[in-house]
Amino acid sequence: MTRPPGMSSTAVPRGVRTYKPRRSRIRAREAAALASDSPFLLPIAMEALDLAAVWGPGVPVVAEIGFGTGAATALMAKDDPATGILAIDVHTPGVGDLLWRISRDGLTNVRVVEADALAVLEYMVPPASLAGVRSFFPDPWPKTRHHKRRLVQVGVLDLVASRLEAGGWWHLATDWVEYSEWIEETFAASAGWSGGVVGRPVSRPVTRYEARALREGRTITDLEFRTSASATG
Numbered sequence: 001m002t003r004p005p006g007m008s009s010t011a012v013p014r015g016v017r018t019y020k021p022r023r024s025r026i027r028a029r030e031a032a033a034l035a036s037d038s039p040f041l042l043p044i045a046m047e048a049l050d051l052a053a054v055w056g057p058g059v060p061v062v063a064e065i066g067f068g069t070g071a072a073t074a075l076m077a078k079d080d081p082a083t084g085i086l087a088i089d090v091h092t093p094g095v096g097d098l099l100w101r102i103s104r105d106g107l108t109n110v111r112v113v114e115a116d117a118l119a120v121l122e123y124m125v126p127p128a129s130l131a132g133v134r135s136f137f138p139d140p141w142p143k144t145r146h147h148k149r150r151l152v153q154v155g156v157l158d159l160v161a162s163r164l165e166a167g168g169w170w171h172l173a174t175d176w177v178e179y180s181e182w183i184e185e186t187f188a189a190s191a192g193w194s195g196g197v198v199g200r201p202v203s204r205p206v207t208r209y210e211a212r213a214l215r216e217g218r219t220i221t222d223l224e225f226r227t228s229a230s231a232t233g
């Protein structure tokens, strides 16, 4: 599978990436899952997916941007088999981990794409097609000069809104208080969204990233925003 040339999103300025390159060891089971030609790993394409053909007509589909390792994604998929999950990350070991969990747990409702989620939303996800989006612990990019790399930007909010059904939701969690304030301010400044800080939903498992943040004494904030019911793609 090769990435089509030019597969980058117009939602952030050219050359800006919301992720940092990470070099981490691939475990044997992750490498085996990546080499397995899994039908649950979708090829990258610059054309829209037929969500009904992938998950079945009328099945609600939720996209997860930046799932990290596959543990939380697999648990949520297992708990909610009637929802289709489009799990997107650029981190190859995590993609291998999620494919391994899909196979181990016999999950049929998850599809994985290894690519920049913003490009996937732009090219592969049809307008007004998603029930919801999840982004748990997006990189906080604390330095001011890196704020442009934050996932939550007005251009990204516009892109996500265009891919959500009317009344669709975006659930985020962060361990960075200043980023949670940034998230609230950015949504408030964007047309067509309402929402804010919510209690931790029982459906969200603790990820490894979150467990470390809790050990280090950081506060976790969950936020949920919805597009207005009259929004169109």
Ligand SMILES: C[S@@+](CC[C@H](N)C(=O)[O-])C[C@H]1O[C@@H](n2cnc3c(N)ncnc32)[C@H](O)[C@@H]1O
Pocket (backbone or CB within 6 Å): 018, 019, 020, 065, 066, 067, 068, 069, 088, 089, 090, 091, 094, 115, 116, 117, 118, 135, 136, 137, 138, 139, 151, 207, 208, 209, 210
């Ligand atoms: C701090 S980690 C959090 C991972 C996981 N959600 C968790 O809670 O443990 C952020 C993840 O988002 C991914 N990421 C950031 N920007 C992305 C993008 N534009 N497309 C796909 N993945 C992205 C990174 O590769 C990384 O795995």
